[in-house]
Amino acid sequence: MTDGHGVTRRTVLIALGTLGVAAAGGLAAAPGTAHGQVFGQNESVEEAMKRLFGGKTIKDGSAAIKLDIPLIAENGAVVPVFVTVDSPMTPTSWVKHIYVLADKNRIPVVTRVTLAPDAGRAYMGANIRLGESGDVRAIVEQSDGTLLQVKRDVKVTVGGCGG
Amino acid sequence: MADIGKVRLRVPSSIKPGDVVEVRSLVIHPMERVERDPQGKIVQKNYNYINKVIVTYLGKTIATFDTTQSVAENPFFSFTFKATDPGQLKVQFLDTTGGRYEGTVDIKFS
Numbered sequence: 001m002t003d004g005h006g007v008t009r010r011t012v013l014i015a016l017g018t019l020g021v022a023a024a025g026g027l028a029a030a031p032g033t034a035h036g037q038v039f040g041q042n043e044s045v046e047e048a049m050k051r052l053f054g055g056k057t058i059k060d061g062s063a064a065i066k067l068d069i070p071l072i073a074e075n076g077a078v079v080p081v082f083v084t085v086d087s088p089m090t091p092t093s094w095v096k097h098i099y100v101l102a103d104k105n106r107i108p109v110v111t112r113v114t115l116a117p118d119a120g121r122a123y124m125g126a127n128i129r130l131g132e133s134g135d136v137r138a139i140v141e142q143s144d145g146t147l148l149q150v151k152r153d154v155k156v157t158v159g160g161c162g163g
Numbered sequence: 164m165a166d167i168g169k170v171r172l173r174v175p176s177s178i179k180p181g182d183v184v185e186v187r188s189l190v191i192h193p194m195e196r197v198e199r200d201p202q203g204k205i206v207q208k209n210y211n212y213i214n215k216v217i218v219t220y221l222g223k224t225i226a227t228f229d230t231t232q233s234v235a236e237n238p239f240f241s242f243t244f245k246a247t248d249p250g251q252l253k254v255q256f257l258d259t260t261g262g263r264y265e266g267t268v269d270i271k272f273s
Contacts, residue, residue: 040231
């Protein structure tokens with residue numbers, strides 16, 4: 001009894017497991033996220049920061065970063081965000097990544113922009129969703145690895161994240 | 164939703180060599196949100212949203228956006244590039260169902 005029944009059950013489970021992994025892999029692999037996993041996850045902002053930056057210190061970047069976002073967002077489903085960073089954008093010193101994180105969203109990582117020096121200016125803009133009022137952060141990673149951060153509290157009248 | 168994947172790009176009408184040019188791009192896409200069942204558990208399925216935007220100019224990648232479901236429906240992205248030579252600027256949007264939508268604009272100097 002243990003032979004026939006047990007083995008079948010196990011085989012089925014293993015097969016199911018493999019399928020699951022394959023499905024998850026398919027999601028993550030869709031044009032290569034650097035982390036080999038789904039880039040945006042349901043997690044707290046602390047977990048997200050740990051996942052993205054490890055234990056690295058993040059300095060205050062209010063002198064260099066301009067985060068342009070409305071203080072009151074009437075509709076959380078569409079909130080325009082613009083980030084401009086003071087940077088020479090030369091092949092020796094440029095802004096490598098601009099991250100946008102929304103603290104209160106269930107998926108706090110909104111976007112990561114990877115720039116090349118040819119961009120001319122460290123600038124990005126996008127329309128994002130905000131689930132509820134809370135901080136929105138812009139974190140900048142420079143070519144030498146320095147991390148800078150600014151955050152801004154945004155009030156949301158009607159939330160925009162169903163999830 | 165026949166409009167999915169329609170891409171619109173806007174560049175300034177006159178560009179001079181050496182200018183840093185701001186480009187606005189828009190794509191029509193539902194950017195599906197996470198759904199929950201009545202118990203509050205996340206429904207596991209392959210949500211259809213854009214997770215990558217690639218901008219190339221003269222064949223070189225100048226910016227890549229890795230995006231999540233926290234980006235709004237019909238997403239809008241803007242970026243800059245340094246116009247050095249006339250040529251093609253291409254923006255590609257990739258979604259989680261394998262969809263690939265692209266828009267191109269020819270950069271000319273006037």
